[in-house]
Amino acid sequence: MTDDDLLLAQRLADAAGAAIRPLFRKPFSMETKADQSPVTEADRAAEGAMRAILGAERPDDGIIGEEYGEERAQAARQWVLDPIDGTRSFVAGRPIFGTLIALLEDGRPVLGVIDQPIAGERWIGAKGRPTLLNGAAIRTRACSAIARAHLATTGPAYFTTDSYLAFDRVRAAARDTLWGGDCYNYGLLAAGHLDLVIEDGLKLYDFAALVPIVEGAGGRMTDWQGRALDRDSIGQVIAAGDPALIDPAVELLQAA
Template sequence: MTDDDLTLAQALADAAGAAIRPFFRKAFAMEAKGDLSPVTEADRAAEAAMRAILTAERPGDGIIGEEYGSERAEAERVWVLDPIDGTRSFVAGRPIFGTLVALLEAGRPVLGVIDQPIGRERWVGARGRPTTLNGAPIRARRCPTIADAHLATTGPGYFSAESYAAFERVGAAARDTLWGGDCYNYGLLAAGHLDLVVEDGLKLYDFAALVPIVEGAGGQMTDWQGRPLDRQSEGRVVAAGDPALIEPAIALLQAA
């Protein structure tokens, strides 16, 4: 991962935002995917814009995108794209969705961008570097006990019955629970406004960009067994602004 990769990642986010903004709170075509999740003209336009840049600038790198699938997915370096993480929020006119751009090297996330193109907020994280929000370094806040933690998740419908029961154990122990937010929750955690995010059912393009952002702000992000997240992770994730929260959160998730 190089400075040029950071510049390119932000150019991808710029292109996606330029494609998305004309559709926000306007009429647009929309359909349901096989899993009944929505996809819009804006999702497809944003991913197409990013893929065109990568094809020109990084023809040897792989691409994995939510809307247009994979190209050279077994390459050593793979860009992972989610043009609109939180499409339901976008459809509803709520500006808490985001474009996610990640770079994997040897299957592990080393660079991530969350870009909110309406509020013009951009989080950038890269391995070995501090996370920034609109260019300024940020830090997650210290919160070593779950009883004091502000917990967030996108929604109960993303959990199985079993995993939701596990989530509820964490929620019962936390100070409070915030619903909704998708990737925006992880940006808020990195900036010190939330303490814990627990989710199930995420895909690689949902979480790859988030890992460098959380970790570069001093937090930690793992699966429900406490393992580092990589390309093979199943999509059950825990993000903590204070790494001290990971062990007790996982203990609650794993409790019989």
């Protein structure tokens, strides 16, 4: 990962935002995918704009995108794109969705961007560097006990029956729980406004960009067994602003 990669990731975010903003709270076409999730012309236009840049400037790198699939699957470097994480929020006119851009090297996330193109908020994380929000370094906050933690998750429908029971043990132990938010929750956690995010059912394009952002701000992200996240992770995710929260969260999630 180089400085040129960081600059490129920001230009990808600029291109996605330029495709999204004209359609926000305006008429747009929409379909329902096989998994019953919505996809809009803004999703497709934003991913298409990013892929065009990558095809011209990084022709040897792989691409994994939510809307248009995978290219060059065996490449050591892969760009992971979610043009609108939180499409339901976009459809409803709620500016808490985000464009997610990640770079994987040998399967591990080394660069991540969350871009909220309506509010003009951009988080940038890169391995070995501090996370930036609109150019200023940010930090997570200290919170070592789940009983004091502000917990967030996108919604109960994303869990299986068993995984929701596991999540509910953490929810019952936490100070309070915020529902909804998709990727925006992880940006809030990195900036010190939330303590814990726990989710199930995520795809690689839902979480890859979040790892460098959370960890560059002093937090930690793992799966539900406490293992580092990579290309092969199954999508059960814990993000903790204070790394001390990971072990008690794992213990509650794995309790018989």
